[in-house]
Amino acid sequence: MSGKLSDLNDHLFAQLGRLSTELTPEQIEAEVARTNAIVAVAEQITEGANLQLKAAKLYHDAGAGILPMLPQIGKAVEK
Template sequence: MKNRLTNLTDHLFAQLERLAEENLTPEQIETEAKRAEAIVSLADRVTDNARTQLAAAKLFAEHGQQILPMLPQIGKASE
């Protein structure tokens, strides 16, 4: 699995195609619906993270190095 937003989009569309299969049994539909719910939940987290990264990048683009002390230090232990 690749870790890019375009790959996430591919996975979401693949799940949509599985849900659209017309010859699924009720049990298969239930399984795919649960799977879709899990995928969407994870996709929401991934897109929230991407949105946060974009917001940080915009702040840096607008304010430069001076904004860095106000951003959380990712990867460092909290004091």
């Protein structure tokens, strides 16, 4: 896994495929637990990606002048 959003998409669809196979009740319970864990991680990944997108839009709209108001980002860019 290379850490791309497309990888996340692949994992989500693979899990959906596992859920759609014929499983015993015990296997269903295990896959549902696994699915819940995958969904929780996926939500965090997509929230992080959304934050990056918002930051990129803010930088695009406001320009470099916004950097001093974002101390951690501003320091990283200055180096």
